[in-house]
Amino acid sequence: MSTLTGKTALVTGASRGIGRAVARRLASEGARVGVHYARDETAAEETVAAIEAAGGSAFTLRTELGVPGDADALWRAFDEHAEGLDILVNNAGIAGPGLIHEVSEADYDKVFAVNAKAPFFIIQKGLGRLRDGGRVINISSGVTKVAFPGMISYAASKGAVEILTLTLAQTLGSRGITVNAVSPGTIETDIHPWMADPAAKAHAAGFSVFDRVGQPADVADVVAFLASDDSRWVTGQNIDVSGGSGLGI
Template sequence: MIAEPRPVRSLVDVEENKVMSELDQRVAIVTGASRGMGAAAAGRLAKGGIAVVVNYARARVEAETLVGQIEAAGGRALAVQADIGEPSGVRTLFDAAEQMFGGVDILVNNAGMMKLGRLIEVEDVDFDVQVALNLGGVFRGMREGARRLRDGGRIVSISTSVVGLYQPGYGVYAATKAAVEAMTHVLAKELGGRGITVNAVAPGPVETTFFLAGKSEEQVRAIAGANPFGRLGQPDDIADVVAFLASPQGRWISGQIIRANGGVV
């Protein structure tokens, strides 16, 4: 009896299977992960068998609740307090991840804030705090990730679809996120030789406390109605995109800005 020839697998297939078999050994840091899109991203990554460091600044109860939910589902997680707007914040997270899990493979730069106001009305303190967190925090995250991520790792930062829309009142916020996108393009070229991908996800309006704060029901309905899908985005809509970019299947996507906004242009 002549045996049928075994199918020949490509090197990509072999490498992907190897990575998938080691998926439960991967470790992710998600900044600002106690609620909203950050919590959804942390939970989604944990479902894939990835150990997750759940960062929070002040919402300890929410972060520890999320960790409890992940562990109850059989996952691994650790809540770590750190202010990403401070110079030592990101280092604290990497130190904790390495001590608990042995290293870091994925960094999700999610922590951020938004204070709206026409440029003529913006006070220096409001400008400084947004730059410190939205830009400074991501810069330090990228720098620390470049130094400490294992080869083949992933960096995913959260931008915003406001970049490109340039709506009145969003000047400072959009400027910080535009800078994040610029650094994403540059760092992707700097880290390509190590197989590390660097991308950003730019959501449109997402139904979180971050977005809803200060808006009336009428405003929220109007914003949702302006979307081609007739609704606001949900945290899981963004988490799924983050998870894909962080996955082995995202290996050939780098230096890109994914505008996950339901078709808003």
């Protein structure tokens, strides 16, 4: 029997990249997966098709994050397909490049609205649906580990997610719900088109002790562990999934 048989999961931003890999991995373990997306319906349907082709079960739900009422809209869409939740993966996020003097107030607000505010209220408004013994897994980033001036607003938003993770772990422990974060390093997805340049990709690979860039499956496998009963004694943690990036700094 697969480890997540009978469970229902929701993965935000699951139409591509890390989110798609997480959705497919959870489905391979038996979970029925809600594949959330904001705009790219074709990509979301491709995620579901891949899950179903492998014998799994999934459904799509479309809501834009980072706008007023986003959490309520997401849960209304979810409720059309499922009555309860066991695993919530807050993966959706946007980049926020720029040094501090280059970041506009509007850009800052957008990054925090999607990366920090949306997960906060998705969790808050989903607690009534999340079953005791459930799992909340927040995708953070390796940019919180070192000074990264060129992504200052993004890094700050992910720092907020990590504190949210720590605090909620204590709050929800009485219900047997674990809350953890996962912090990927550089992952090869379509949101990093610069990796098409072999020199740039090789430079990024050099940050890892394994001398390669990460793949979405590297992150998805760790998320699957945190979603399973094997992680029942792990909560309030931020697991580095960067291939040892920065160990020599």
